[in-house]
Amino acid sequence: MAAVMRFVNRSAFGPAMGQQYVSFSSAAKVGAAGVRAGQALPEKVKIVEVGPRDGLQNEKTIVPTETKIHLIDMLSASGLSVIEATSFVSPKWVPQMADQVEVMKGIGRKPGVSYPVLTPNLKGFQAAVKAGASEVAIFGAASELFSKKNINCSVEESLQRFDEVMRTAKEAGVPVRGYVSCVLGCPYEGKVAPEKVAHVAKRLYSMGCYEISLGDTIGVGTPGSMSEMLEAVSREVPVNALAVHCHDTYGQALANILVALQMGISVVDSSVAGLGGCPYAHGASGNVATEDVVYMLHGLGIQTGVDLSKLMDAGAFICRTLNRKTNSKVAQATCKL
Amino acid sequence: MGNVPTTVKHCLSYEQLTQDYPWLKRWLLEEKMADHTDVLRGIQREPHVRYPVLTPNMQGFQDAVAAGATEVAVFGSASETFSKKNINCSIDESMLRFEEVIKAAKERQIPVRGYVSCALGCPLEGHIEPSKVSQVTKRLYDMGCYEISLGDTIGVGTPGSMFKMLQSVMNEVPTSALAVHCHDMYGQALPNILTALQIGVCVVDSAVAGLGGCPYAQGSSGNVSTEDVLYMLHGMGIETGVNLPKVIEAGDFICNALQRETNSRVARAGGRAL
Numbered sequence: 001m002a003a004v005m006r007f008v009n010r011s012a013f014g015p016a017m018g019q020q021y022v023s024f025s026s027a028a029k030v031g032a033a034g035v036r037a038g039q040a041l042p043e044k045v046k047i048v049e050v051g052p053r054d055g056l057q058n059e060k061t062i063v064p065t066e067t068k069i070h071l072i073d074m075l076s077a078s079g080l081s082v083i084e085a086t087s088f089v090s091p092k093w094v095p096q097m098a099d100q101v102e103v104m105k106g107i108g109r110k111p112g113v114s115y116p117v118l119t120p121n122l123k124g125f126q127a128a129v130k131a132g133a134s135e136v137a138i139f140g141a142a143s144e145l146f147s148k149k150n151i152n153c154s155v156e157e158s159l160q161r162f163d164e165v166m167r168t169a170k171e172a173g174v175p176v177r178g179y180v181s182c183v184l185g186c187p188y189e190g191k192v193a194p195e196k197v198a199h200v201a202k203r204l205y206s207m208g209c210y211e212i213s214l215g216d217t218i219g220v221g222t223p224g225s226m227s228e229m230l231e232a233v234s235r236e237v238p239v240n241a242l243a244v245h246c247h248d249t250y251g252q253a254l255a256n257i258l259v260a261l262q263m264g265i266s267v268v269d270s271s272v273a274g275l276g277g278c279p280y281a282h283g284a285s286g287n288v289a290t291e292d293v294v295y296m297l298h299g300l301g302i303q304t305g306v307d308l309s310k311l312m313d314a315g316a317f318i319c320r321t322l323n324r325k326t327n328s329k330v331a332q333a334t335c336k337l
Numbered sequence: 338m339g340n341v342p343t344t345v346k347h348c349l350s351y352e353q354l355t356q357d358y359p360w361l362k363r364w365l366l367e368e369k370m371a372d373h374t375d376v377l378r379g380i381q382r383e384p385h386v387r388y389p390v391l392t393p394n395m396q397g398f399q400d401a402v403a404a405g406a407t408e409v410a411v412f413g414s415a416s417e418t419f420s421k422k423n424i425n426c427s428i429d430e431s432m433l434r435f436e437e438v439i440k441a442a443k444e445r446q447i448p449v450r451g452y453v454s455c456a457l458g459c460p461l462e463g464h465i466e467p468s469k470v471s472q473v474t475k476r477l478y479d480m481g482c483y484e485i486s487l488g489d490t491i492g493v494g495t496p497g498s499m500f501k502m503l504q505s506v507m508n509e510v511p512t513s514a515l516a517v518h519c520h521d522m523y524g525q526a527l528p529n530i531l532t533a534l535q536i537g538v539c540v541v542d543s544a545v546a547g548l549g550g551c552p553y554a555q556g557s558s559g560n561v562s563t564e565d566v567l568y569m570l571h572g573m574g575i576e577t578g579v580n581l582p583k584v585i586e587a588g589d590f591i592c593n594a595l596q597r598e599t600n601s602r603v604a605r606a607g608g609r610a611l
Contacts, residue, residue, distance in 0.1 A: 250603050257528075299494075
C-alpha cells in the first residue's frame, strides 16, 4: 500500500548539487529557509529532561512520591545533565505535583546535574528555594488567548508577575529558565505570528532568563513553521540561549528538532518514554520521547552524555508503574542491530 | 493481518507490504493475495493515477500483464545475507531474474520501478556500506528501472546515515530517479525523509495509516504513515496533489476493516490542525 508521492512543484527545489543546498519556497511565507542538508550540526546537544514534571503533570494516574524520586534517580544515572524535577504550582491546580517538597528533598543530587523546578509566582519561588531548588523556570505564552484561558491574564501581565521572581532569583543567585508556549500554533488562536514569539522570548531574555525554551505546545509545527519562527526569534535572542520543546502530536517532533539543530540550536527538551499526552487532543501523544531524540542525535554523531540503555530502563520503569505503553518508538522496537 | 475481503483490498493496494516482506508475500499468496487478479480488475482506475504491482519473476510478470497491470516493480537488496534468507538467492542471481522481467516489460513498454531494501542497515548483517547500496541501485537503473526506491527496511537509519547513503547513490544515479522508502521503527522516518528532501529527492514512499508492522521486531511500527508525511510536506509548502482529509478517511476505513488502531499520529490527533 505504498503511496508514492511525486512532488508536482519540483521547481520548489533548486538543488545546486555541488552545494547540496535546497531552498524551500512556498506560496505562504517561508521564502528561502536556507537549510542545508549535511551542514554543520552542533557537536554536543544538551537534553533537558522534562518527564518528571511536564510529563507526569499530564498523566492521569497520580504517581507516588517514592516512584517519582526513583525515576529521577534513574534519569540522573543515565547521564542527563538537566532534569526538571517538579513544579511549585498550587496542588489545587496540579495535584500530581502536590509532593513537590518531598520530591526535592528525596532525590539524590548527582554532581554536575541540574534539577530545575517550575515556579509560577514569588510564593512558589520561595517554597522552591526553601525545599532546596537551585534553579527555577518561569513561563509565558506567545498567544494572548492561551494566556487568558490558562492563567487568566494577558501575556504582558503574566510577564510582569514574574518581575518579582526574577529580581528575587537574581539576588539569590538562582538561574532562571524561561518557557514560551504556543510558538508554532495555539489551540484557540490557531496561527501564531513568529514576531509575537520573538517578542515574548526577547522579554524573558531581557528580564534575565539564561535560556528560553520555545514550545510547540500542541505539536502542530512542521519544519517550515519551525524554521520561520526560529529565524524571527534568533534575530532577538542569541541562538545559544535558545532551546526547542517539541510535541509529537502530529509526529513532527524529530523533523522539527532536526531543523532546529541545523539552525544552530543545541538544547532540546524531551520526556522519557514520551510521557505526557496532549490535553488538547484526546488520545494523542504529547512530549517527544527522549529515547527517540537521543537515538537520532547519536546517529548523527552528536554527543549528549546520555547512556541510551539506562535511559530506556528509566522509561520502562515509569511505564510499568503507570501501567501504560511507552510512546517511544525506540523503546518499542525490539530488533537488535 | 486478518482475512481481508477483496472488496476492502480494492481500496488499497497491498503490494508494498508484500514487497517488503517476501516471506509474507509467499504466505499471503497462498491465502490472502490469491485474489490479486480480482483486485487489479476490480479497482476503479483514476486517470493520471498509476497502479504498479510487484512482480518477482517472469511468472508473476505474465500474470500481472494478463490481469491488466500497466506498471510493475522489482526489488533487490543491498545485503547479501538478507537476499539469501529472503528470496533464496544472491543479489547477483536476483538481478538476473529481474533482467528477464525488465526486458519483457520494455518490449511491452511497461515501466519498471526498482526497490533496494536494507539501504540503511540489515537485520542480519548490521551496517550496510553506502557503496553497496549505490552498486545495486546503479544496476537496477542501468537495467532499465525508471526509478529506484531506497528502503530503510528496519527503520534504523538516522539523518546522518541517510545523508551519507544518498550522497553515495547520487554519484551513480540521477537524483530525479531516486525515491526514499523509510520505515518508522525507531521514529526516524520523518527526519530521514526531510534529509532526503534537503538533498534533492522528490519522491517518497509511505503507507496509509502506517500499515505494515516490522516482522523483525514484534510490536514495532513499520512503514511511515502517509498522513504524517503529507502533514509535514504541506506544512513546508510542498505540493503533493494529495487531499489529506481523504487519506485520513481511507486510513479510518482500512483500520476499521482490520480492527486495529492507526499508526498515524495525525490521524490519532483527529486532524484538528488541518
